[in-house]
Amino acid sequence: MTKKKKKRIVTQSNNRCKGCRFCEISCPAEAISVSSEVNAKGYNYMEIDHKKCTTCGVCYTVCPDYVFEIIEVA
Amino acid sequence: MTEKRIPKTLVEDNKFCPGCGHGIINRVLAEVLEEMELVDMAIGSVAVGCACLMIDTFGTDWVQAAHGRAAAVACGIKRVRPENFVFTYQGDGDSLAIGFSETMYAAVRNENITAFIVNNGIFGMTGGQMAPTSLPGQRTTTSPAGKDPSLAGQPLNIINQMRQLPIAYLARGSVGSFKEIIKLKKYIKAAVTNQIEGKGYGLVEILSPCPTNWKMTMRGALDHMGDNVKNFFPTGEFIKEGVHTDA
Ligand SMILES: Cc1ncc(C[n+]2csc(CCOP(=O)(O)OP(=O)(O)O)c2C)c(N)n1
Ligand code: SF4
Ligand SMILES: [Mg+2]
Numbered sequence: 001m002t003k004k005k006k007k008r009i010v011t012q013s014n015n016r017c018k019g020c021r022f023c024e025i026s027c028p029a030e031a032i033s034v035s036s037e038v039n040a041k042g043y044n045y046m047e048i049d050h051k052k053c054t055t056c057g058v059c060y061t062v063c064p065d066y067v068f069e070i071i072e073v074a
Numbered sequence: 075m076t077e078k079r080i081p082k083t084l085v086e087d088n089k090f091c092p093g094c095g096h097g098i099i100n101r102v103l104a105e106v107l108e109e110m111e112l113v114d115m116a117i118g119s120v121a122v123g124c125a126c127l128m129i130d131t132f133g134t135d136w137v138q139a140a141h142g143r144a145a146a147v148a149c150g151i152k153r154v155r156p157e158n159f160v161f162t163y164q165g166d167g168d169s170l171a172i173g174f175s176e177t178m179y180a181a182v183r184n185e186n187i188t189a190f191i192v193n194n195g196i197f198g199m200t201g202g203q204m205a206p207t208s209l210p211g212q213r214t215t216t217s218p219a220g221k222d223p224s225l226a227g228q229p230l231n232i233i234n235q236m237r238q239l240p241i242a243y244l245a246r247g248s249v250g251s252f253k254e255i256i257k258l259k260k261y262i263k264a265a266v267t268n269q270i271e272g273k274g275y276g277l278v279e280i281l282s283p284c285p286t287n288w289k290m291t292m293r294g295a296l297d298h299m300g301d302n303v304k305n306f307f308p309t310g311e312f313i314k315e316g317v318h319t320d321a
Contacts, residue, residue, distance in 0.1 A: 016087050021093075021293070022093060022292050057078050061255050062098065062252055063097075064095065066087070066088075066101060068078075070077055070078040071077050071079070
């Protein structure tokens with residue numbers, strides 16, 4: 001029996017973002033860019049292009065502000 | 075590959091500036107303490123500097139020592155509560171300027187504590203004064219023409235100071251790139267393990283950006299770390315389980 005592979009997705013808490021751009025600099029798929037919108041703290045937060053994103057998790061690792069999580073969905 | 079969830083130990087958003095390395099180090103330390111099931115056993119000792127912003131947001135027990143004295147306080151806590159995991163978390167100004175003696179003597183005595191020193195080359199919280207770790211030529215508010223080593227000394231290298239001591243673990247990591255953050259987590263885990271196994275003093279120095287006081291963008295700060303900071307402060311493990319490495 002083959003197990004159904006779970007899908008990984010990146011979730012974002014945009015109001016935590018301080019717009020430092022470490023994720024944009026580090027993303028190997030160049031899937032992250034800065035938004036023209038500002039969040040509740042007044043920072044331009046980061047946007048992920050989910051078509052380019054490979055859910056590698058680099059953004060989770062480099063982010064100083066706990067914006068990203070990688071979660072599995074059924 | 076597994077999920078990556080923000081550690082629950084980070085009970086509130088941190089209060090550091092945009093791009094500050096302290097936030098990454100906080101998260102990596104929280105991951106390690108959770109993976110090793112030490113959160114409820116952990117007592118942290120901070121003193122002053124941006125490190126002490128974490129006592130409100132990082133969900134372990136904390137004691138705030140006087141400026142520079144975090145290691146002395148941690149030694150006292152560990153001696154009376156040997157069953158707890160006891161660590162210091164300090165900036166370079168705090169631990170290596172006014173607190174140099176306390177930092178060194180905890181290692182000289184091979185106290186069974188774990189020290190984390192965040193080297194951002196500057197006094198961050200107070201607005202960017204020169205630290206013992208500031209690089210030659212570095213402009214700070216107290217060295218506006220650039221640090222002159224003939225007046226202020228060469229950057230203080232705590233790893234070199236401690237290399238000959240009979241301690242359990244000694245490493246220098248960095249949060250300057252994804253790969254280095256992955257390595258840093260291994261170093262932190264190894265240092266923590268040495269205390270839990272009763273092997274003695276462990277120190278991890280961590281190179282960290284302070285874009286605010288370096289007056290740099292994030293990219294500029296990361297480039298500066300790779301091009302300049304690491305020349306003075308090479309990374310790696312220097313003592314493992316009491317054995318000196320060739321690094
Ligand atoms: C007795 C005393 N003297 C001076 C200060 C001012 N002071 C606050 S933080 C700090 C140094 C912070 O630098 P560092 O330890 O490198 O931490 P960072 O903010 O860079 O992470 C100083 C000197 C103080 N709090 N107490
Ligand atoms: S002043 Fe520097 S060390 Fe302090 S929170 Fe801001 S970036 Fe971090
Ligand atoms: Mg500092």
